Amino acid sequence: MKKISVLVPTFNEEGNVVPLSDAIIGQFREHLPEYDYEIVFIDNDSKDGTRAKLRELCSSNAKIKAIFNAKNYGQFSSPYYGLFQTTGDCVISMCADFQDPVELIPQYVNEWEAGHKIVLGQKTTSKEGKVIRRMRTSYYKFMKKHSDVDFIEHVTGSGLYDREFIETLRKIDEPVPFLRGIVAEMGYDIKLVPYEQPKRRSGRSSNGLFGYYDAGVQGMTAYTKFGVRAAVFFGVLFTIASIAVSIGLGIYKLLNWDTFRLTEYAFSMAIFIIVSLQLLFIGIVGEYVLNINARMKKRPLVIESERINF
Numbered sequence: 001m002k003k004i005s006v007l008v009p010t011f012n013e014e015g016n017v018v019p020l021s022d023a024i025i026g027q028f029r030e031h032l033p034e035y036d037y038e039i040v041f042i043d044n045d046s047k048d049g050t051r052a053k054l055r056e057l058c059s060s061n062a063k064i065k066a067i068f069n070a071k072n073y074g075q076f077s078s079p080y081y082g083l084f085q086t087t088g089d090c091v092i093s094m095c096a097d098f099q100d101p102v103e104l105i106p107q108y109v110n111e112w113e114a115g116h117k118i119v120l121g122q123k124t125t126s127k128e129g130k131v132i133r134r135m136r137t138s139y140y141k142f143m144k145k146h147s148d149v150d151f152i153e154h155v156t157g158s159g160l161y162d163r164e165f166i167e168t169l170r171k172i173d174e175p176v177p178f179l180r181g182i183v184a185e186m187g188y189d190i191k192l193v194p195y196e197q198p199k200r201r202s203g204r205s206s207n208g209l210f211g212y213y214d215a216g217v218q219g220m221t222a223y224t225k226f227g228v229r230a231a232v233f234f235g236v237l238f239t240i241a242s243i244a245v246s247i248g249l250g251i252y253k254l255l256n257w258d259t260f261r262l263t264e265y266a267f268s269m270a271i272f273i274i275v276s277l278q279l280l281f282i283g284i285v286g287e288y289v290l291n292i293n294a295r296m297k298k299r300p301l302v303i304e305s306e307r308i309n310f
């Protein structure tokens with residue numbers, strides 16, 4: 001009997017973990033009775049009652065397992081680490097907030113049995129805010145244009161991964177994981193399953209502006225040269241412009257000394273803009289340095305404080 005693992009990362013999801021586990025089990029009983037299963041929750045140091053709910057679930061069903069992280073390791077490291085803790089012939093990764101519909105599980109499995117090593121859900125439409133949707137669309141288009149990797153639009157990483165792919169991930173030993181980029185980079189056969197993303201069932205998303213920024217910058221610094229190349233290009237451009245303006249103003253000053261105050265103001269504003277842009281691009285280059293620094297440290301993806309039913 002083949003075994004399917006369902007991995008669910010959690011952070012402050014006390015209102016979702018119980019109904020989600022019931023919904024997942026219901027899918028297996030109704031549509032996939034010929035498969036064994038396990039549900040692995042990996043909790044990223046929740047501060048609400050999520051862990052208490054997970055303990056109850058684990059005590060009532062030995063096929064439900066839980067890993068409690070020692071602290072919050074971020075939105076990428078924890079799910080990535082969780083993939084390696086599963087034991088199934090394939091792993092289905094999904095969010096705890098019901099925005100990845102459990103009804104997709106049978107479709108994922110059917111496509112996997114048809115021979116696809118990776119089956120990913122693709123959000124063709126969404127009930128999330130229009131602004132966030134447009135930001136995501138713009139980001140994916142940017143990544144496709146400026147990266148050597150063929151990024152797939154509106155794919156968050158939710159989907160099914162064959163055990164062969166999981167073992168490949170284990171071998172590459174990625175200290176700063178960006179799963180969407182790795183999936184696109186490896187060259188595996190990928191099947192896309194379109195769906196409409198529903199609204200969160202319960203609670204509020206913890207992924208605020210900083211979370212979106214962190215995700216976007218991590219992908220950009222790992223898979224594009226855009227930031228560094230833009231800094232070099234604009235640095236050369238403004239260096240030439242600064243020299244030209246300085247020479248021009250020097251000549252103007254000699255010829256029009258009495259009216260030079262207004263020109264001095266314009267020159268000061270130009271210097272202010274140039275310095276601001278320099279700071280911006282120093283920050284961009286700094287993000288690349290931070291990415292390199294994280295890779296060089298080789299810290300563990302996650303340190304566990306407890307695991308249940310393993």
